[in-house]
Amino acid sequence: MFSKFFYTCKSKGLNITLSEWLTLQEALDKGLCEGSLTQFYYVARMILVKSETDFDKFDMAFEECFKAVQHETEVGAQMLRWLDKSDMMELAHEEARDHLNKMEGEAQQIDKDDVEETFKQRLKDQDSEHNGGSYWIGTMGKTSFGNMGGNVGGVRVGGKTGYQSAFSVVGARKYRDFRDDKVIDNRQFQLALRRLRQFSTKLDIPKTELDINGTIDKTCNNGGYLQIVMEKPRKNAVKLLLLMDSGGTMIPYTNLLNDLFQAVHKSNHYKDVKTYYFHNCIYSKLYKTPECENGDWVDTEWLFRNVDSDYKVIIVGDAAMAPEELYSTTGNYRGPNGGLSGYEWLQLMKRHYKKIVWMNPKMAPGHAPWREAETAVKNLFPMYKLTVKGLNEAMYKLMSNK
Helix, strand or coil: CCHHHHHHHHHCCCCCCHHHHHHHHHHHHCCCCCCCHHHHHHHHHHHHCCCHHHHHHHHHHHHHHHHHHCCCCCCCHHHHHHCCCHHHHHHHHHHHHHHHHHHHHHHHHCCHHHHHHHHHHHHHHCCCCCECCCCCCEECCCCCEEECCCCCCCEEECCCCCCCCCCEEECCCCCHHHCCCCECCHHHHHHHHCCCCCEECCCCCCCCEECHHHHHHHHHHCCCCCCCCEECCCEECCEEEEEEECCHHHHHHHHHHHHHHHHHHHCCCCCEEEEEEEECECCCEEECCCCCCCCCEEEHHHHHHHCCCCCEEEEECCCCCCHHHHHCCCCCCCCCCCCCCHHHHHHHHHHHCCCEEEEECCCCCCCCCCCHHHHHHHHHCCEEECEHHHHHHHHHHHHCCC
16 A cells, blocks of 8 residues: 555665565554545554654655645645745845834734635645735735745644744745755764763873762772772774865855864864865865965974874865866876876875875765776775765774774
């Protein structure tokens, strides 16, 4: 039963076992959905979805399979496309503000049942896009349904929240931000970086923490007279080297790199953190600042001599350099090569540091022949996409014993 729904869920990336699918069939057989599509949605999601990161995938599969039998207040993909005017939101708010101020006192007088009944009828009748006006479901109008309009209260359909006065919202993908394959923000960086922990009491620091078990043992052995035992605190012994590509094709990811930088340096539990920058590929110099200005750098060979091989290394870049930038001994047009190609410098990095990963904000799937440099880098280092899932996988790789 509902075999199409099963395969659609799988195609969206949901990991559904046969046991879970049979449990859903049993729930249907026992009448737990009560003949309601809405009830079926919640029962199916409860049984089939294991994590909130998959809620959005489930919603997309559900909409794809059951759009022809939607609830009478549910909207289809075509309607949502008509209503997608997010780039006009700010302008609409400016134009609607005066109208909104005049209507603030009327919000309490709206009959919710009347609005919802009218909304159902418009859904059945409407066959085209509408912007403005006071009758159809649309944008920037005066009706009680749509989005970006000047009406207080009503039903928001798609779009983004504006005045937060709607008593109902339909057509919104509420769980889009829960996905683990989206590009991450500062908070998610910090959560993922917590996996990069390796506690030790062997550090040369004073004994400042109470050793409860030691105190109990010493006190018992001392005839019951209290004898305090102190110990060194357990500190994260991980040392981290962060190397980030800056400028050029990485400019669209500037905010993302800044979030990563802030997250790393706010995670003050690392034993040591060092950050350097490069442009396109690592050559004989590493820059001290993201501006990558000539002269404001350190020698890469100095790095090898002074930053021990036990540092765990995260390289962040799109690996979008031209083949000659990677393979030619004169491929670095921003500074010196030091007699080696970029590829040879990367090989030296791999030889010196045993734990190293490459994070890519726009990694192509598999080995894309049209991205020769990226493929070459993938063959040197474990490469992960700069998403929540990718960063978690990279942290596990850095902490693994292999």
